Amino acid sequence: MKRSDHLTKKKLTVHLGTALREARLKTQWTQADVADRVGVATEVYGRMERGNLTPSVPNLRKLCLALRVDANAALGLDARDGAEWLKEADPGSEDPPRLRRLVRTLRQLGDDQLAAISGMVRTIAQHS
Template identity: 35%
Template structure:
């Protein structure tokens, strides 16, 4: 297990848990999704968030890397803001995962579709701008 007891510093465990919960919530991740990204069990990650366990040093490093926060922020020694929400919503992340696995031919076709959609949107905006200008 990658935990230590919180008998020595429950305030630290609670501070880490608060930071973890805040980052996870802002990213709109579930505990299970976060635990999977960290290669931890969901139960252990939940214990960390509740302040019932402290991470080992390797787990602390992984938490900072995966959640993209500084150790100072995670440990509560810095009054830095929490990381903002994940820039990509779940649907976009799903598409990106599929594109990463796609072959070059499929990627070319996807690019053609996106180019056509962008061109269509540009025409639509131009029509809308003309209507507003003529009104």
């Protein structure tokens, strides 16, 4: 996993935890109350709320139903929510598939092979 992917996942997990906590506080339930309704240990739910654990999809569904929170908003997909982490797109995700395949192949090559290909690419670029 790339560092940028990890940071994005962490931001998602923190955003989700904040949304869960806010929804729980509106219901005036304790963490134990939510954990019981969802079927997880109180400690597990606490880790989710603190942004240290991403719930499974079935548990996310149960949490959203129990807390009456919209899953899109909880995940930061609601445009009105304004989640900053969503605005930070991974620049590599916009590359065309052919370029991504080429980069994957290049990563498998040794230093000498990369040097040869680099020289070839520079030559092609100069004559284009």
